[in-house]
Amino acid sequence: xxxxxMKKSQAWRRFKKNKRAxxxxxxxxxxxxxxxxxxxxxxxxxxxxxxxxxxxxxAPSVQHLLGTDKIGRDLLARLLYGGRVxxxxxxxSPMISLxxxxxxxxxxxxxxxxxxxxxxxxxxxxMSFPSMILILILVAVIGPSMTTLILVxxxxxxxxxxxxxxxxxxSIRQKEYIESSKCIGRNTAEILFKEILPNSMGPVWVTxxxxxxxAILQESGLSFLGxxxxxxQASWGxxxxxxxxxxxxxxRPWAWVPAGVLIVLxxxxxxxxxxxxxxxxxxxxKL
Amino acid sequence: MxxxxxxxxxxxxxxxxxxxxxxFILLNLAPGxxxxxxxxxxxNMDPEQLQQLKISLGLDKPIIVRYFIWLGDxxxxxxxxxxxxxxxxxxxxxxxxxxxxxxTGTGVIMAILISLPLGxxxxxxxxxxxxxxxxxxxxxxxxxxxxxLSLGLIYIFAIQLKLLPTMGMHTGTKTDLIDLIHHxxxxxxxxxxxxxxxxxxxTRGACLEVFNxxxxxxxxxxxxxEAAVVIKHGFRNALxxxxxxxxxxxxxxxxxxxxxxxxFAWPGMGSAMINAINNRDYPMVMCVAxxxxxxxLATNILLDIVYSIADPRITYD
Numbered sequence: 001x002x003x004x005x006m007k008k009s010q011a012w013r014r015f016k017k018n019k020r021a022x023x024x025x026x027x028x029x030x031x032x033x034x035x036x037x038x039x040x041x042x043x044x045x046x047x048x049x050x051x052x053x054x055x056x057x058x059a060p061s062v063q064h065l066l067g068t069d070k071i072g073r074d075l076l077a078r079l080l081y082g083g084r085v086x087x088x089x090x091x092x093s094p095m096i097s098l099x100x101x102x103x104x105x106x107x108x109x110x111x112x113x114x115x116x117x118x119x120x121x122x123x124x125x126x127m128s129f130p131s132m133i134l135i136l137i138l139v140a141v142i143g144p145s146m147t148t149l150i151l152v153x154x155x156x157x158x159x160x161x162x163x164x165x166x167x168x169x170x171s172i173r174q175k176e177y178i179e180s181s182k183c184i185g186r187n188t189a190e191i192l193f194k195e196i197l198p199n200s201m202g203p204v205w206v207t208x209x210x211x212x213x214x215a216i217l218q219e220s221g222l223s224f225l226g227x228x229x230x231x232x233q234a235s236w237g238x239x240x241x242x243x244x245x246x247x248x249x250x251x252r253p254w255a256w257v258p259a260g261v262l263i264v265l266x267x268x269x270x271x272x273x274x275x276x277x278x279x280x281x282x283x284x285x286k287l
Numbered sequence: 288m289x290x291x292x293x294x295x296x297x298x299x300x301x302x303x304x305x306x307x308x309x310x311f312i313l314l315n316l317a318p319g320x321x322x323x324x325x326x327x328x329x330x331n332m333d334p335e336q337l338q339q340l341k342i343s344l345g346l347d348k349p350i351i352v353r354y355f356i357w358l359g360d361x362x363x364x365x366x367x368x369x370x371x372x373x374x375x376x377x378x379x380x381x382x383x384x385x386x387x388x389x390x391t392g393t394g395v396i397m398a399i400l401i402s403l404p405l406g407x408x409x410x411x412x413x414x415x416x417x418x419x420x421x422x423x424x425x426x427x428x429x430x431x432x433x434x435x436l437s438l439g440l441i442y443i444f445a446i447q448l449k450l451l452p453t454m455g456m457h458t459g460t461k462t463d464l465i466d467l468i469h470h471x472x473x474x475x476x477x478x479x480x481x482x483x484x485x486x487x488x489x490t491r492g493a494c495l496e497v498f499n500x501x502x503x504x505x506x507x508x509x510x511x512x513e514a515a516v517v518i519k520h521g522f523r524n525a526l527x528x529x530x531x532x533x534x535x536x537x538x539x540x541x542x543x544x545x546x547x548x549x550x551f552a553w554p555g556m557g558s559a560m561i562n563a564i565n566n567r568d569y570p571m572v573m574c575v576a577x578x579x580x581x582x583x584l585a586t587n588i589l590l591d592i593v594y595s596i597a598d599p600r601i602t603y604d
Binding site for chain 1: 298302306310313314316317426429430431432433434435438439441442446535538539542545546549550557560561564565567572575576579580583584586587
């Protein structure tokens, strides 16, 4: 117990020393406050209200720091509300991947044999199928919306998690303490969830942060294509979509560049965060 | 080996049927049926005409029966006709595969040519400038979305510098190679950039692992030249994970790059897929999905074969 605590405080110290991780924590905190809390207090930040005077594509001004869009909606407000969408999709969809990937990985690794063959074959096929095409088909079937994106991105992500868990379970199930658990008569569920699972989750926690970044990228790509978050709801992807119109691309960089920069900085932060956690937990771990 | 391959082929057949059946059923469950699409083009139809149309398309039969009819047709190479423009779907797709192969293939080959040497050098000299460059590209590939990069490149190279075109494969009726290459530079660079990150990471990781092996020391102490040690003893042994990453790109090459093709109006499979989905042109969607599915499964088999050639220690029985 003492040793466990010491290890934890050491990891925490290593994490705090990591400059990139510090940047990530600060940036993400500011972003979360700006996207989720700030609009609650500033009534001027309304993403769906058209300005009666500055109707179409007004340039940045005091009233509208990032100008207005085609129908006079405040672009800063849309940027912040788009951030809500991206962060929500990014944070929730990996949880769905976990919920599917963990049990399947456990089953495949612990029982081996036929379940292993079936689960791992399906995972192989899933992994080599261009995920964009499958996502497009699923979106066409369910209908595009934020909920669909969360579901689809989450479901498509199960393979990586299942493979990680599976690999870990394979090595853990050979360990003596599993053998001894069996000998003292613990049932399979207890062994699986109390012994094997906690010991195979380490690398999964680390990939989780990278996955949040990946999900944000996928969401923005789909919204950019027009099969993701639908107007009037704002998202970073559909804000950038406006730049497919040549005049906007050329003359109004303030309308699409900020959304792109935020996508990059947010995914960068989640990557830094993942690296920070990885290096803090186990500097030698490769992922 | 032969026995294993037969077994492998046999397991692949049910997977193929499984995937195509799932996609087929999903598409038929989708709201806005083919009937609506066709009927809307014909103005107002009375219920009797609608019923006739239904029967002529075979849509009155249960879904499972329809799947097997479809399956029988594709075994004859007949993927049906487009709901959208009544073209032979297979013919339309054939026209699209070439451009996708060309564009994504070029992008991926560029990525391989840059990533493998860079990853190798980064692993050979950690903390060197090579390591820093490869770290940069690996990270940039993971955080910079392709569509944002595309728009940035279009802004700089097409609008500001007026150097490169941004739409399609050819200017007007020109068909010469130079014009084609001009059109390919921007989209191929985006695809190259997108594939590079993972390849660099994979190569670097695999090489690092091998470079620490004892047999590298042995090879050096035998007095072989350093290049031979690194390439023959090092890189060759790191090849398997690298090959996996490279070969896994094959379905991607055939399926095209959806977003990049869409932005640059490239007439490939990716943009065909998006158009088909937007038009609810399900025979087209099914055709693209089936070809991809077959490619994916073939790639998986190919990986097995390549493994056993690249690493004689791997035997299948």
